[in-house]
Amino acid sequence: MVQEGALTALASAADSSQEHFQKYYDAVMPYLKSILMNATDKSNRMLRAKSMECISLVGMAVGKQKFKDDAKQVMEVLMTLQGSQMEADDPITSYMLQAWARLCKCLGQDFLPYMNVVMPPLLQSAQLKPDVSVTSAGPEDENGESDDEGVETITLGDKRIGIRTSLLEEKATACNMLCCYADELKEGFFPWIDQVATTLVPLLKFYFHEEVRKAAVSAMPELLRSAKLAIEKSQSQGRDESYLKQLSDYIVPALVEAIHKEPDTQICASMLESLNESIQLSGTLLEEGQVRSIVDGIKEVITASALRRRERTDRAKAEDFDSEEEDLLREENEQEDEIFDQIGDCLGTLVKTFKTYFLPFFDELSVYLTPMLAKDKTVEERRIAICIFDDVAEHCREAAVRYYDTYLPSLLEACTSENPDIRQAAVYGIGICAEFGGSAFRPHTxxxxxxxxxxxxxxxxxxxxxxxxxxxxxxxLGKICQFHRDGIDASQVVPAWLSCLPIKNDLIEAKIVHEQLCTMLEKSDRELLGHNNQYLPKIVSIFAEILCAGKDLATEQTFSKMVNLLRQLQTTLPPSVLASTWSSLQPQQQLALQSVLSS
Structure with a gap:
């Protein structure tokens, strides 16, 4: 027991310290290997199992380069063990499954030669049938307890259902390991996709054990990713994109169907997340009928969620409602928000993938989305509804103009929301509409x-x-300056925009905005420069600040443009103006510009 505890502590220390554990590696690994190789008595089974756990965690901590030579020896021992006959209750089985997976994570593609040894027993464990017994229930069975510690029981009506948990735990571990291998090996996992898919897809509806379902859910996009990468890298054994479509046709409908029936909101959110990734990976391989089923599924999820929220609202009004119940409701509402977050991602991906072809589905969904814009809805519901419209406006451009009258007033109102996430989604959408809305946006300017x-x-x-x-x-604001100049007082709005630059937090928007600034300066934009170039010092200081920040705030192309523009200013501006502009800069900005301009 002491040795087992020491191994657990050592494994924990390695896991916590990661690469810093390298300095202890040479001292501890020989002892760990010795236990693994020599603790062969039945009385030492747990000790040997713990040594596997410890070795694999130490290997992951120190990394492939340090561990690879010892890894070969360790895997030889594991292969020998795997080929031996072990008793059903031997803890080594479960520990070995997890050790193999950690070794794979550590060694990456170098682990592939061992997969033929690892996979057969792993698939066997993943395919274990639940050991279920059904008996008549008596009054004494109401507490759901069993005399057998390894059996969980539930009473349904006059039936008592017993489920042996050890088998389910082994099954769950195996399913998790399969997901881990697919995730780690990517295209290298291709030879096992078919077997794993036919094993895990049915487990999306394995209601005996949540961990089994979770593992199956997580594995779905990993299998698609593995197939897609293998095809792209010509490692797919002659299979082409039609194989990816076949796999997608198997996985996506199964996920959609499982979402309908999933009783656990957290797992439902995970399923939506996996569905989103699967849609991204499948792309336009999805057919209209499949998109239809996804959209119908999402409608059902929204409806079910709304019903659950109403039920919770009613519960909160009950006389016996207390703080404990309040905490529970808050937790349930947070899980509900996560579902909406994933719905938003799924619909956003569909819009980005199918663009205007998705609009007939968006028309149907609007009946569900527009009520979510109301002020009495949760922050997440409002944010998601706005974000979905933003995606439609961005990716469908002129074709989305017909939705402006419905959605833009809500976006404008949401700009005053106390919640910053709602405000961000709203102002982003306004920018998109300004960019692509043309005359339809003008009345809202x-x-x-x-x-x-x-x-x-x-x-x-x-x-x-x-x-x-x-x-x-x-x-x-910059997009309004760019696309609706004739509808604004540019002499006021452009300097107001300029005074806000540079922006430094949203790095995607920063790159767009700072490129726009360069383009305007290249064109000698009159309102940007101001009377007698009055805003030039501000522009140069913005450039200096962006250049000081490295490549975070501008693309390489914009960076080069800025340098070229500054060099042009050096040669074209009168010395007095140049000196005045230069003197307005901070010392570190002056140094940064000197460095850039002299290189």
Whole structure:
């Protein structure tokens, strides 16, 4: 027992310290291997199992280079063990499954030669049938306890159902390991995809054990990814994209069907997450009928979620409602929000993948989405509804204009939301509509400017929580300057936009905005430069700040443009203007510019 405890402690230390454990490696590994090789008595089974766990965790901690020579010896021992006859209750079986998976994680593609040894027993464990017994229940069975510690029982009506948990735990471990191998080996896992898919897809509805379902759910996109990469890298044994479609046709409908029937909200959210990844990987291989079933499935999830929320609201009104129940409701609502988050991701992926072809489905979904914009809905519901419209506006462009009258008023109103995530989604959408909406956006320009100014000028606009909303509002303001110049007082709006630069938190928007600034300067934009180049010092200081930040705030192309523009200014500006501009910079900015311009 002492040795087992020591091994557990050592494994924990290695797992916590990771590469820092390398300095102890040479001292401990010989002892660990000695236990693995010599603790062969039945009385030492757990000790040997713990040595496997410890070795594999130490190997993962120190990394492949340090561990690879010892790894070969360890795997030889494991292969010998795997080929031997072990008793049903031998703990080594479960520990070995996990040790193999850790060794795979450590060695990566170098683990592939061992897969032919690892996979057969792993698949066998994953395919274990639940050991279920059904008997008549008496009054004494109501507590659901069994005389056998290894059996869990539930009473349904007059039936008592017993399930042997050890088998289920082995099955769950094996399913998790299969997912781990697919994730780690990527295209190298291709030879086992068919066997694993036919094993795990039915387990999406394995209601005896949550961990089995979770593992099956997590594995679905990994199998598709493995197939896709193998085909792309010509490692698919002659199979082409039709194989990926065949696999997708098997996995995606099964996921959709499982989502309908999933009783656990957390697993439902995980299923939606896996579905989203599967849609991304399948792309346009999905047929219209499959998209239809996905959309119908999402409608059902939204409806079921709304029903659960109403039930929780009713529970909160009950006379015996207490703080414990309140905590439980809060937790359940958070899980519900996660479902909506995943719904948003799924629909966003469908919009990005199918663009205008998805609009007939969006028309149907609008009946579900527009009520989610109401102020009495949760933050997550409102944010998701706005984000889905943002995706439609961005990826369907002119074709999405017909939805502006329905959604834009809600976006403009959401700019004043107290929640920064809602504000960010709203101002981002306004920017998208300004960019692609053309004349349809023009009637909203005045109100949009007012709302964006409110976001930008808020006293706490630059607080960390609000910074992303601020950056997106600045970006949206820039798009109004770019695409609706004739509908605004540019002499006021452009300098207001310039005064907000550079933006530094949303790095995607930062790159777009700073490229726009360069383009405007290249064109000698009159409102940007101002009367007698009055805003030039500000522009140069913005450039200096961006250049000081390295490549975070601008693409390489924008970076080069800035340097070229600064060099042009050096040669074209009168010396007095140049000196005045230079003197307005901070010392570190001056140094940064000197360094860049002299290189």
């Amino acid at each position: 005045g109100e949009a400017l007012s709302r964006l100014y409110n976001v930008i000028k808020h006293p706490n606009a630059l607080d960390l929580d609000n910074a992303m909303a601020y950056d997106n509002a600045v970006s949206a």
